[in-house]
Amino acid sequence: MFRRLSRRALALPAVLALGLSGCASGAGSDEPAAPAAATNLTVFAAASLTGTFTELGTAFQTANPGTAVKFNFGSSATLARQITQGAPADVFAAAGPAPMKTVTDAALASAPVTFARNRLQIAVPAGNPAKVDDLADLADPKVKVALCAEQVPCGAAAVKALDAAGVKVVPVTLEQDVKATLTKVELGEVDAALVYHTDVIAAGDKVEGIEFPAAGQAVNDYPIATLAKAPAGDLAQRFVDLVLSPQGKDVLVKAGFEAP
Amino acid sequence: MLVGPALLGLAFLVLPLAGLLVRAPWATLPARLAEPQVLEALRLSLLSATVATAGCLLLGVPLAWLLARVEFPGRRLVRALVTVPLVLPPVVGGVALLLVLGRRGLVGEWLAATFGVTLPFTTAGVIVAEAFVAMPFLVISVEGALRGADQRYEEAAATLGASRWTVFRRVTLPMIMPGVIAGAVLCWARALGEFGATITFAGNFPGTTRTMPLAVYLALETEPEAAIVLSLVLLAVSVVILASLRDRWVSTP
Numbered sequence: 001m002f003r004r005l006s007r008r009a010l011a012l013p014a015v016l017a018l019g020l021s022g023c024a025s026g027a028g029s030d031e032p033a034a035p036a037a038a039t040n041l042t043v044f045a046a047a048s049l050t051g052t053f054t055e056l057g058t059a060f061q062t063a064n065p066g067t068a069v070k071f072n073f074g075s076s077a078t079l080a081r082q083i084t085q086g087a088p089a090d091v092f093a094a095a096g097p098a099p100m101k102t103v104t105d106a107a108l109a110s111a112p113v114t115f116a117r118n119r120l121q122i123a124v125p126a127g128n129p130a131k132v133d134d135l136a137d138l139a140d141p142k143v144k145v146a147l148c149a150e151q152v153p154c155g156a157a158a159v160k161a162l163d164a165a166g167v168k169v170v171p172v173t174l175e176q177d178v179k180a181t182l183t184k185v186e187l188g189e190v191d192a193a194l195v196y197h198t199d200v201i202a203a204g205d206k207v208e209g210i211e212f213p214a215a216g217q218a219v220n221d222y223p224i225a226t227l228a229k230a231p232a233g234d235l236a237q238r239f240v241d242l243v244l245s246p247q248g249k250d251v252l253v254k255a256g257f258e259a260p
Numbered sequence: 261m262l263v264g265p266a267l268l269g270l271a272f273l274v275l276p277l278a279g280l281l282v283r284a285p286w287a288t289l290p291a292r293l294a295e296p297q298v299l300e301a302l303r304l305s306l307l308s309a310t311v312a313t314a315g316c317l318l319l320g321v322p323l324a325w326l327l328a329r330v331e332f333p334g335r336r337l338v339r340a341l342v343t344v345p346l347v348l349p350p351v352v353g354g355v356a357l358l359l360v361l362g363r364r365g366l367v368g369e370w371l372a373a374t375f376g377v378t379l380p381f382t383t384a385g386v387i388v389a390e391a392f393v394a395m396p397f398l399v400i401s402v403e404g405a406l407r408g409a410d411q412r413y414e415e416a417a418a419t420l421g422a423s424r425w426t427v428f429r430r431v432t433l434p435m436i437m438p439g440v441i442a443g444a445v446l447c448w449a450r451a452l453g454e455f456g457a458t459i460t461f462a463g464n465f466p467g468t469t470r471t472m473p474l475a476v477y478l479a480l481e482t483e484p485e486a487a488i489v490l491s492l493v494l495l496a497v498s499v500v501i502l503a504s505l506r507d508r509w510v511s512t513p
Contacts, residue, residue, distance in 0.1 A: 077481045144381070149464065151481040172381040173463025174470075176477060180460070183355075188364040189380050 041232045041239055042088060044072045044079045046095035046222070048118065048178065048198055052255045053093070053243075060242055067235060075177055076100075076153065083108060083227065090236040093224040093243070096153040100223040112223035115243050116257040118196045119219050120154070120161055121209040123185045128208055130191035135162070135212040138169045138192055146184045146193040149174040154181070157218040158194040164217035182207065196220070198256035221260070277495070284492055285485045292489045297466060297475070302493060305471040308383060309451040312390035316398045316447050321440060324402035325428065339403075346396045353392055354460025361388065361461075385462035386469050390451035397450050398443040405439020406432070445505050452498055 041060075045053045050073045057069035072079065072089070076099035083089055084106045092109060094100040095118070103109045124132050130143045138145050147169070148155030155174065162169055172190060175181040182199050184190045186206045200209035224243055226236040242248050249259055285292070292298065327339050345353055361368040361379050371377045379385040413435065417427045433440070455473040462469040464478070472494045479487035 075481070081484075146463070149478050149481075151478045171465070173465050174478075175464060176459060176474075183460075184463070187358055187362055189358060189362050 039067050041067060041069045041090050041235050042072065043069060043091045043093065043239065044074075044083060044087070044089040045091075045093040046076045046079070047073050048095055048196060049073065049093055049222070051202060052251050052257070055251050056239075056242060056248055059247065060239055063242075064235070064238070069239070077102075077151075088229075088231050089227055090230040090232040091224065091226055091239050093222060095222055096156075096220055097223060098153070100225065103227070104225070107228065109225040109227050112225035113240070113244065114221045114260040115224045115248070116222040116252045117219050117260055118198055118222065118257055120157055120194050120215045121197045121200050121211055123182060123193045123195045123200050123203070123207050123209055124191065125185055125188045126206055126208060129188070132192045133210060135165050135167050135214060139167050141170070143192060144190040145169055145171045146173050146175055146181050146190040147171040148178055148181050148194070149176060152177055153220060154178040154195060157220050160218035161194065161212075161214045165212070165214035167214075196256075201256040219258075222257070280488055280491055280495070284488050288485075289489060292486060293493065298490065298493065300467055301470055301472045301475040301490070302497070304383065304386070304467070304469075305452055305473075305494070306497070308386045308390055308471060309448050309454075312387045312394060312451040313398075313444055313448040315387065315391050316395040316451075317440070317444055320395050320398040320443075320447075321402055324399045324406060325432070327399070328403045328406035342399050343396050345393050350393055350454065350456030350458075351460050354389060354457035357389060357392060357457065357461040361385075380461060381463045381465065381469060383462075383468050386458055386471060389457040389461040390454045393454050393457050394447040394450040398440075398447040401443030401446060402436065402440055405436035405443075408439075409435045441505070445502060449498055449502060452494070 043053065043057070050071075053071060053073075057071060060069055061067055072082075072087075076094040076096060079092065080094065080099035080102040083092060083103050092100065092103055093115070094103075100109070100112050104112065122132060122135065122138070124130070130137075132138065132143060137143060147158045150156055150159055154177070173184065175184065178195050178199055181193045182195050182203055185193045185195075186203060197209060200207055224240055226240055230236040243252075253259060323342065327335065327342070348356075358365060358380065360366050361371070363369070363372055363378050363380065368379065371379075379388055409432065413431050414427050417431045418424075422430070453473055454471070455477065458469070458471060459474055459477075464470050464474050470478075472490060476487045476490045476494070479490055
């Protein structure tokens with residue numbers, strides 16, 4: 001009895017590890033017997049790429065019948081940590097050079113290419129209740145401002161932009177990622193926040209975006225690279241090629257990214 | 261038959277802690293601990309968890325009494341509702357709190373217009389978020405103690421002319437004290453470790469709302485070693501306090 005139990009106990013962590021790695025090949029048994037080549041492609045991508053990469057993943061599957069693209073979207077720093085800890089990924093797309101550097105420093109990827117740029121905007125709740133129309137307005141103590149924490153890319157970019165403009169802002173909160181910052185604006189809890197142009201577009205009617213000149217000083221580069229130990233081999237490069245192609249550029253620009 | 265799985269369970273719970281201890285940057289530990297941000301976050305954590313527990317005692321003990329001693333229609337539903345924060349992901353709890361107590365929330369809008377009080381992004385907001393998540397632990401523990409207590413003592417007191425309040429204060433409360441303290445300790449520990457509802461409802465700013473768990477999460481983004489140090493501090497403080505409380509107050513009969 002105990003022996004049987006312990007064998008099951010061994011299987012459990014294995015199942016967990018599969019689920020956590022984000023490359024669950026669950027539907028495998030239903031698929032027709034595939035050719036010997038790998039048919040699963042695992043892409044680790046920054047959370048801000050969720051919409052665009054999901055669309056490109058569908059296009060990739062149509063162009064390469066029999067392949068399944070799996071995504072793991074999340075904070076770039078977290079993804080980089082997962083990759084250096086051995087998560088089986090094929091492609092890594094980060095929201096800034098720093099997380100990519102973590103991966104290239106560990107010799108797990110080489111020659112990353114910048115495929116998109118993202119620019120900060122001032123996001124205000126629909127109707128702009130605090131009448132914000134410039135970066136300098138955020139310095140007013142009556143205006144409640146949310147920023148990303150400096151530890152995450154959007155926060156670092158916000159600090160850079162504010163420094164460049166010479167504006168001193170005391171935020172009421174430093175949020176853990178850009179989506180959380182945006183939520184505070186959507187709910188009207190703050191009067192303004194600095195988030196990416198793409199996030200303003202994704203939020204639709206609930207949020208208005210205001211451009212400001214100093215944003216040009218803090219443009220965020222998005223690098224992409226295939227990983228050295230990519231289980232999917234050539235397929236990884238084909239996906240990167242799609243992202244860099246005119247078709248990929250179209251999808252990204254439509255979502256508010258800028259071409260590099 | 262039972263010892264094997266028991267040891268496996270113990271190892272499962274203790275090994276991650278051992279991992280923290282093994283990987284801790286012991287050489288730079290004193291320097292990191294002396295940083296003012298660490299002390300600031302620790303002070304805020306202890307203060308808010310303690311005030312939240314006090315609030316939970318004030319509201320939670322009467323609620324547990326209501327559930328255990330008073331018959332009313334829909335009692336089972338109310339009991340289920342009380343445990344909702346236990347199963348609700350704390351982040352969702354934080355959003356729910358924003359929708360009710362936020363600046364544009366159902367109650368929050370009125371609070372802001374009438375008293376000029378807004379809870380999000382304040383230490384009071386941290387306390388509210390922690391109390392919301394932690395109170396069910398207290399209520400369940402106290403209700404259990406009330407159900408286990410012999411009601412004949414209360415009935416005897418009542419027949420001798422004691423009012424409901426006197427019975428509760430002089431007879432019931434002393435009887436269930438161990439349960440109340442155990443519940444308060446659980447509640448405090450849960451409040452101390454609270455992350456999701458706090459960062460969602462109260463935000464994150466050093467000195468006002470950045471408690472230890474929030475500091476740990478942000479440190480993890482850039483400096484895993486600093487995160488380990490902060491976790492060790494939180495761990496040490498809670499182990500010391502819980503261990504001393506257990507020995508003194510929550511002795512098993």
